[in-house]
Amino acid sequence: MFRHLLKLIWKRKSRNLMLSLEILLAFVIVFAVTCFAVRNYQLYQLPIGFDHRDVWTADIKADNEHGAGGIDAAVYDQLKRGLEALPEVENVGFVGFSPFTRSTMRTEFNLPGNGRRVSADMSEISDDAFALSGIKIVEGRAFSAEDEGAPGIPVVINRSMAELLFPGVSAVGKQFTDSEAETRDKRMLKVVGVVDEYRNQGELMNPVNFILMRFSPLSSKDSVWTIMLKVKPGTGRAFEAKLSERLKSIRNDWSYEISPLDALRASMLKSALGPLIAMAVVAVFMLVMVAFGLFGVLWQNTTQRIPEIGLRRALGASAGHIYRQIIAEQLLLSSVAMLAALLLLVQLPITGAFGDSLGWDVFLLAAALSMAVIYLISLLCSIYPGWRAARLSPTEALHYE
Structure with a gap:
């Protein structure tokens, strides 16, 4: 079955090339965002060495x-x-x-x-x-x-x-x-x-x-x-005015910038997470575009393959078998595209280009999460075209022009 699916994908390689490149690009973008998120999560779990409360x-x-x-x-x-x-x-x-x-x-x-x-x-x-x-x-x-x-x-x-x-x-x-x-x-x-x-x-x-x-x-x-x-504990922001007044009473020729560490911490986290949020928005937009393109291509492919599907039905293939074939083909195509991307990305932890920020633990977890996202999108986009192909009767398919 696996060899048969590879042959089908290879025979339509010209049609599948652009789709594979689109999936590869989507995977790389998701991988970059996931690496950034995983590394930040790792850092967040580490101790900072001091207490900012109160x-x-x-x-x-x-x-x-x-x-x-x-x-x-x-x-x-x-x-x-x-x-x-x-x-x-x-x-x-x-x-x-x-x-x-x-x-x-x-x-x-x-x-x-x-x-x-x-x-x-x-x-x-x-x-x-x-x-x-x-x-x-x-x-x-x-x-x-x-x-x-x-x-x-x-x-x-x-x-x-x-x-x-x-x-x-x-x-x-x-x-x-x-x-x-x-x-x-x-x-x-x-x-x-x-x-x-x-x-x-x-x-x-x-x-x-x-x-x-x-x-x-x-x-x-x-x-x-x-x-x-x-x-x-429990000292509120109203204390800032009182503190400023006391400082001014000691040295009136100075100015003072007063802040609770909790507020500085919140501001630092917000600025540090800004790039991650921006990357996530770009990634979501890219994934939506890939999903629409993938759905359209699968719809077109199943329409063009109606005679092939009808012949297989006439030879005894069940609707469930046709349904699983359409989904398996798309998942296999996604796997090939992601494998090509991983062969390129694996050079990053090998060479240590990003140091501890992209070690093997971050790389493997980010790769697994990114693959899960791409597989999920591929599955969702292939469900309806596969269901539509499975509903074709052999008579309809063989008389299709």
């Missing part, structure tokens, strides 16, 4: 932000004391930039002695911000007052960074630099703790190497310009 940020906007003055330690103390005096606020800390934003800092780090170099994202964070944002240390400890005045800059790194720099051994207590060994202004960094993961841009951010560097108002050379607050 956490607010206030970004300081000052004219001298990039100037030499920065912020004095006394001003940080005023901000902390003044904000913690609010009944809604439980704790206050300072960070280099707010989570769930596009802000990022990236540089290369070096391990003295063997020249190993690792690129990583980084951010500065104060001692209080660890507990405030729910960052969990899995090895070592978080920053504390005992780090004040200690040689080297205390850092907390994520597990992927620790495994790259110090494979097979504990990273706690180890040191590395953030510049080439021969550079005079290099900084020595000392690992005091390790976290499983830290993805500052949220659930849809690809895992990266990350370093949290200790910020101290007393000893850090550079200032940070984002205040992070832990508020009591």
Whole structure:
């Protein structure tokens, strides 16, 4: 039966070529959308390394932000004391930039002695911000007052960074630099703790190497310009006006951009999912066009094959057999088109062109889901033409002109 169907498809290869190309193109588009969706779903299931619930940020906007003055330690103390005096606020800390934003800092780090170099994202964070944002240390400890005045800059790194720099051994207590060994202004960094993961841009951010560097108002050379607050559960957006008023009472010459992390997270997810939604709309439109074209071609094919169908009925083929043949032919044609597409697409995970974003797990799941969609469309489009062909009586078919 299978060989017979292949012969029938091959004899009508000129008619089936354009249809096969249309199915192939539809499969590729569905595959692309499915890969994007599967990868985003995978990322969404991974931990981000911090807790966004009941956490607010206030970004300081000052004219001298990039100037030499920065912020004095006394001003940080005023901000902390003044904000913690609010009944809604439980704790206050300072960070280099707010989570769930596009802000990022990236540089290369070096391990003295063997020249190993690792690129990583980084951010500065104060001692209080660890507990405030729910960052969990899995090895070592978080920053504390005992780090004040200690040689080297205390850092907390994520597990992927620790495994790259110090494979097979504990990273706690180890040191590395953030510049080439021969550079005079290099900084020595000392690992005091390790976290499983830290993805500052949220659930849809690809895992990266990350370093949290200790910020101290007393000893850090550079200032940070984002205040992070832990508020009591149930604190509403009305608190924003009260918080702004308190900040203005401390430094009236600055402006402040205040946001709950929940709102920043929702905005980040919306912007990250925008391309997926756009691709899905294009894919649905394409599938509708393919479905209409496929239905029309199958209708025309069954009409042209009425004498053939009548002869088969006259030779004893049942209506059910004719019905199954029409459907099987279309499913086989779809299989051939998708197989050709897969032979091209399989080069992507083999070559690693998209890295972890298109590994074998994503590829296989996306391919299976895409094939299921194309098979479903092919089945739906072939049901009525197959039913119509099966209803022909041998007498009608043999007298067809």
